[in-house]
Amino acid sequence: MSGGNGGKIKVVTLWRARKFSWSRLSGFLLVFSLLTLRIVDPIFVERLRLQAFDQFQRLNPREIAPFPVAILDIDDRSLNEVGQWPWPRTVIADLTDRVFQAGAAAMAFDIVFSEPDRLSPGSIAADNPGISNELRSQLMQLPSNDAVLAQSFSRNRVVLGETSVRSGLQASGIERQIKQVPHAVIGSDPRPYLLKFPELIQNLPILNEAAPGRGVFTVLPDADGVYRRVPVVMMVEGAMRLSLSLELLRIATGGDAFAVRSNDAGIDGVVVAGQVIRTQGDGTVWTRFSASDPNRFVSAADLLQGRVPQNRLAGRLVLVGTSAIGLEDFRATPLGVPMAGVEIHAQLLENVLSGTLLRRDNIADGKELLITAAMTILVIALAPMLHAGVLIASTLLLVSAYGIYSYVMFLWQGQLVDPTFPIAATMLIVMFMSSTNYLREERRRNRIRNAFGQYVTPALVAQLAESREALQLGGERRDLSVLFSDVRGFTTISEEFSDDPQGLTKLMNEMLTVMSEPILNSGGTIDKFMGDAVMAFWNAPLETKDHPQAGCRAALEMVRAVEEFNRNRMANQTGNEPVHPIHMGVAVNSGPCFVGNMGSKSRFDYTVLGDTVNVASRLEGQTKHYGMSIIIGEKTARIVEGEFALLELDLIRVKGKHEPERIFGLMGGERLAATEEFKTLSVVGAEMLIAYRAGQWQKALEHIAEMERQASSLGLDLHGYCALFQKRIARLAELPEDPEWEGIYDASEK
Known part of the structure; x- marks a missing residue:
């Protein structure tokens, strides 16, 4: 009686619901989209990652420790005492000689001397036609200020700074000779992986030839204008160069050739002074900053006036630069405080000497993609099986654990592991799955409402x-x-x-x-x-x-x-x-x-x-x-x-x-x-059945008559029932007595 083609309740079976879930499929498509977004790595994704790394440094900046690095600072006081910049090269020569007289191991200039000194004696004679011929002749016989400076460079361990700025030299067709720095290559050709700068702004040839070393102090900011990474080896106009800091270290330790180590993933490291400095694939390093420290700085005016304490520069690696406000050499740093450009180079050198450079593996992006995929797929797998509160709590625990892992890797190993994208992607997936679960639940409820x-x-x-x-x-x-x-x-x-x-x-x-x-x-x-x-x-x-x-x-x-x-x-x-x-x-x-859904796999009642x-x-x-x-x-x-x-x-x-x-x-x-009347009727009916089943036909008929009277008084219609038994008894009374008679009626029809 449960068959037929009447109204049917159609329900999707639990097996099919678990076998195939549109919400899970949508979740996987979203995961694929997120992973693709991370591979493309647009600026907003990169900025989010970089700002997380900055926050790590702000929470735990590098401790300030006494390292053999000093900054000879052309500060505002120096400009007031010596005069406006640029100073005569003879002053620079005097400054250089005083640095080494104070016992410095080597010095490097975060400055480019690309034009002749206009205060040289010959330039003064040429630019002042009113002076006497005798004085002009005497001035012309004196060495230029640049020559004086070159002589100072030639007798000291000096590294000249170079930079890369578009000067139009190549566009004008001027051919230039780029002096090579001795180097070696370990592994595959590193040039395809290195950062390439278009043009090199060099020092005057006379200075360039005199100085033992030359390094590039160009530092590129990230997309948000913050200076986090420094290229320590790069290509400039086809020549391979070290950064100013590493070139200073190379010259200070004897000036041996540096080596670049590379593999199929890119640059693996730079060998300088017998030390391997691990780099990113493009030859850059992540600097772990400490707060700006006044003890790093020595005023150039103090050195020129003999006010620097004895041994203050002894054995030091000295970087010459400026913190003067008017010269505007300040850069944004991860600590959120602007810092003089020369101090960024000093901090890089301290990182190298102390082994505290931050690291981000060449395959870090791949690892983080796998982590993102694992976390998001885990959420997708668990979402249909967990209540929304449990799912959200579990996801928060998961992302919190990953965030702690990322920070611990920074603290203990100096590794930069991106906490932002895996966490953001996982939270997005849990919100998406919670939403789809909610919508699926609503659809389920609507389906039940429609079905029932x-x-x-x-x-x-x-x-x-x-x-x-x-x-x-x-x-x-x-x-x-x-x-x-x-x-x-x-x-x-x-x-x-x-x-x-x-x-x-x-x-x-x-x-x-x-x-x-x-x-x-x-x-x-x-x-x-x-x-x-x-x-x-x-x-x-x-x-x-x-x-x-x-x-x-x-x-x-x-x-x-x-x-x-x-x-x-x-x-x-x-x-x-x-x-x-x-x-x-x-x-x-x-x-x-037995109650439930019965039918085929696609249609149920x-x-x-x-x-x-x-x-x-x-x-x-x-x-x-x-x-x-x-x-x-x-x-x-x-x-x-x-x-x-x-x-x-x-x-x-x-x-x-x-x-x-x-x-x-x-x-x-x-x-x-x-009612008493119905109770009486019930008793009479029971006595009628007892007599009927005992074969006492006459007694049964008497009770039937009584039943009709009782039912009539109650307004009940038992006429059909009573007539049925009267007919039965009349038929049975005509039959021979049956010893197996039990009063059971066999219904021959449904």
Whole structure:
């Protein structure tokens, strides 16, 4: 009785939902997009990463320690005492000689002397035509200031600074000789990986030839204008150069050739003074900054005036630069405080000497991509299995652990591990999955509402929508109460509308609505409509503890509602055609059933199967035979006894069953059951059945007559039932006495 082509509840199975999830597929597509974004690495992604690295340095800047590095500072006080910049080269020569007289190991200029000194004697003679010829001749015989400076450079370990700025020299077609710095290559050719600067601004040839070393002090900021990385080896106009700091270290340790070590991933390191300085793939290094320290600086004016303490520069690597405000050589740093450009070179040199350079592996981007993929895929895998709160808490724990790992790697190993993109991507994925889970939950609720909305009460639909466990997909064994109802004489009713099929459809819809509302109002589930018949059940998909009582109440209300429907039809009758009243039979039976989704993998009916269902169907078929509107099974009767007016009808063996079933007529509710008249009727009916089953035909007939009188006083119609037993007894009385007679009626029809 659970088959048919009536209304169906279609639900996607749990297996298919887990096998394939659009939210997970969307999540994987988002992960792929995020990984692609990280590979492209647009400016906003890079800035976020760099700002995280800056925050690490601000939280834990490098400790200031006494390193053999000093800055000879052309500060504002020096400009006030010596004069405006540029100073005569003779002053620079004096400054250089004093540095080495103070015991410095080597010095480097963060300055370029690219033009001749206009204060040289020859330049003064040429630029002042009013002086005497004798004085002009004497001036022309004196060495130039540049020559004086070159002599100072030639006798000291001096590194000249060079920079790369577009000067238009190449565009003008001027051919230049770039003096090479001795170097070697370890591994593959490093030139494809090195940063390339377009043009080299060199010092005057006389100075360039005199100085033992030359290094590039050009430092490029990141996209946000902050100076974090310094190229320590680079290509400038085809020549390989060290940075100013490393060239200073090379000259200070004897001036041996430096070496560049490279592999397939890029530059691996630079060997200077027998020390391997690990670099990024492009030959840059990450400087770990300390706060600006006044103890690094020695005023040039103090050195020129002999005010520098003894041994202040002894054994030091000296960098000459400026912190004067007017010369504007200040750079933004990760610490958030501008710093003189020369101090950035000094800090780089301190990093090299102390081994505190920050590191970011050449394959760091690849590692972080894998970490991002692992974290986001883990979230996608767990999202459908965890509640939103647990998922968010777990994700916060995961990203917090990764953030701590990133910071610990910075503190303990000086490794720069990006905390931002993996964390941001993971949080984006968890928000996306939480949103899709929410939308999926809403779709699930809507699906349940749509699936059950026409078959169960709205309150029950709301419970199903809120409770994931309430709907057991796949089926389960459960005690249910099953109801079958059918319209009697439907063929006759149909004949009334032989010329009006729309009218018949309208009548059926109205009638089925009348029959459905009591079921829905009592918390029942309509399994299906079968033409003019209805099948329903209670205690599934949600638990209903008093399901037998609910089924009985619904049956009584259905009978009452149909009677009211008939009265309304009679009252609204138009024309002369007779209106045939609608009569119905209802059966309720309780017991174990198998309830769930049954059908193919792509289409399901939420329905019930089992012996309880079959018996309920057979009992509904007997209502007309017994002249009853409602018949209930023995298990139902045992449970609701005392709460409803029940009258035992017979002991019947329905078609397809071997064991007999006691059946009861449901005559009314608790109010009728409590009346003395019905109690008397019930006793008389029981005595009638006892006499009938004992073969005491005459006594049984007397009780039948009494039953009709009692029922009439209560307004109950037992005429059909009593007439049935009178006919049976009349037929049985004519037969020979049967010793195996038990009073069981074998129903030959469904």
